[in-house]
Amino acid sequence: MTLWAGRFEGGPADALLAFTSSLDVDRRMAGDDLVGSRAHVRGLARVGLLDADEAAAVLGALDAVESELAAGTFVFAPGDEDVHTAVERRVTELAGPAGAKLHTGRSRNDQVATDLRLWCKRELLVVSEAVLAFQQVLVERALAAGGAYLPGYTHLQRAQPVLLAHHLLAHGWALARDVDRLLDARRRLDVSPLGAGALAGSSLPLDPDGVAADLGFAARFENSLDAVSDRDFVAESLFALTLLGVHLSRIGEEVVLWSSDEVGFLGLDDAWSTGSSMLPQKKNPDIAELARGRSGRLIGHLTGLLATLKGLPLAYNRDLQEDKEPLFDAVEQMVLALGALGGLLATATFRTEVMQEAADGPVVAATDLAEHLVAGGMPFREAHAVVGGLVRASLEPGGPPLAELVGGHEQLGPAGVALLEPGAAVLRRTTPGGAGPAPVAVQLERFQARLDADRARVGALRAPGVAP
Numbered sequence: 001m002t003l004w005a006g007r008f009e010g011g012p013a014d015a016l017l018a019f020t021s022s023l024d025v026d027r028r029m030a031g032d033d034l035v036g037s038r039a040h041v042r043g044l045a046r047v048g049l050l051d052a053d054e055a056a057a058v059l060g061a062l063d064a065v066e067s068e069l070a071a072g073t074f075v076f077a078p079g080d081e082d083v084h085t086a087v088e089r090r091v092t093e094l095a096g097p098a099g100a101k102l103h104t105g106r107s108r109n110d111q112v113a114t115d116l117r118l119w120c121k122r123e124l125l126v127v128s129e130a131v132l133a134f135q136q137v138l139v140e141r142a143l144a145a146g147g148a149y150l151p152g153y154t155h156l157q158r159a160q161p162v163l164l165a166h167h168l169l170a171h172g173w174a175l176a177r178d179v180d181r182l183l184d185a186r187r188r189l190d191v192s193p194l195g196a197g198a199l200a201g202s203s204l205p206l207d208p209d210g211v212a213a214d215l216g217f218a219a220r221f222e223n224s225l226d227a228v229s230d231r232d233f234v235a236e237s238l239f240a241l242t243l244l245g246v247h248l249s250r251i252g253e254e255v256v257l258w259s260s261d262e263v264g265f266l267g268l269d270d271a272w273s274t275g276s277s278m279l280p281q282k283k284n285p286d287i288a289e290l291a292r293g294r295s296g297r298l299i300g301h302l303t304g305l306l307a308t309l310k311g312l313p314l315a316y317n318r319d320l321q322e323d324k325e326p327l328f329d330a331v332e333q334m335v336l337a338l339g340a341l342g343g344l345l346a347t348a349t350f351r352t353e354v355m356q357e358a359a360d361g362p363v364v365a366a367t368d369l370a371e372h373l374v375a376g377g378m379p380f381r382e383a384h385a386v387v388g389g390l391v392r393a394s395l396e397p398g399g400p401p402l403a404e405l406v407g408g409h410e411q412l413g414p415a416g417v418a419l420l421e422p423g424a425a426v427l428r429r430t431t432p433g434g435a436g437p438a439p440v441a442v443q444l445e446r447f448q449a450r451l452d453a454d455r456a457r458v459g460a461l462r463a464p465g466v467a468p
């Protein structure tokens with residue numbers, strides 16, 4: 001039986017149910033639905049809409065539903081179009097007339113918004129923890145990398161040498177912003193919609209403030225129309241997840257590049273790479289490619305949701321049911337991607353000798369030669385032109401090695417040649433936040449402090465007594 005059978009003479013068409021049902025997607029919010037329903041029941045009891053016996057009966061039935069769901073014995077009925085319908089049906093079966101009071105003053109519109117916010121509060125923390133674990137891998141690899149260096153690139157052309165630790169931490173900081181964004185989205189979505197009803201509140205003496213506090217929300221809604229039609233929180237969460245996906249994609253791209261025979265900076269562990277069904281020699285970076293590929297899916301989820309939202313009049317429209325599938329998938333894919341890519345990075349071999357050889361090519365020190373001239377008083381533009389000319393001459397067919405030209409240059413000479421020595425240039429990146437050993441040592445400390453602080457932030461939100 002549908003929830004609206006009173007108004008209708010006939011039952012729903014099979015094709016209607018097949019098209020409109022969201023049970024397969026939203027059943028994973030069952031736990032949140034129970035949490036929301038318990039708070040609603042307690043709220044109804046506080047204002048006298050349920051007496052103590054009725055409240056106890058309904059709460060008992062909600063507990064029974066929880067046990068059945070946990071044991072896998074909960075039977076979904078063919079007409080259960082979503083998890084809210086299924087839970088209410090079963091509660092009514094178990095608690096009888098008292099169960100029929102569960103939905104007093106409540107609509108699935110405020111119910112589903114409540115459930116989804118509870119779900120987000122918990123799951124965004126799960127993703128944040130997965131990001132923190134990934135960052136831990138980066139920082140451990142950065143610490144272990146010591147003084148190893150590689151070429152830094154612009155336009156994918158060798159530019160200046162950077163410490164490997166510096167390169168790894170660059171990704172770490174991007175992920176720190178992701179944690180911040182996830183927690184920020186979580187903070188803004190920490191508002192209870194329960195009590196908004198279908199769209200306009202209720203004639204019954206509901207207590208949305210009490211229910212919000214009971215559920216551990218920071219506040220209740222201010223406007224019932226907004227409460228049931230707002231999916232900003234899904235869009236924001238999806239954006240934070242998608243940008244995280246984009247960051248993992250960029251890491252994935254570098255792993256693909258670095259592990260190629262052409263570059264050879266990275267060797268992949270057997271357990272974290274894949275072979276080919278036909279080509280016996282292959283060892284493929286599939287995790288990295290899928291981290292890159294799957295971020296496209298998340299971008300689709302985000303833009304799809306925004307397109308769904310853009311034309312909706314207030315208040316609830318069934319279009320809003322389309323919010324959950326992309327959100328759930330985005331969370332799931334990010335947790336999977338962080339685990340897999342984290343494992344890959346934790347076990348990969350950095351071929352630092354290959355990296356350093358690439359970084360020791362003389363032209364990578366060109367900027368240092370120019371800066372040496374600047375230190376001697378030459379305007380930078382002039383110094384740039386002088387060194388550019390030497391590089392051009394050395395690259396001409398049959399041209400002399402750069403070191404020879406530098407050695408013979410009046411203002412460069414032996415001091416200039418010393419700058420071309422392997423490993424010399426990276427030591428000269430000394431400015432705060434720069435790529436050399438001195439600033440990177442400071443950066444490592446700051447990064448670890450940030451990681452500890454973020455762990456504490458997430459831990460405090462998870463602490464006992466703080467709702468999901």
Ligand code: ARG
Nearest residue numbers: 022082108109112318320321
């Ligand atoms: N399954 C629906 C959703 O996810 C629940 C709300 C249904 N509300 C309604 N008025 N039909 O949005």
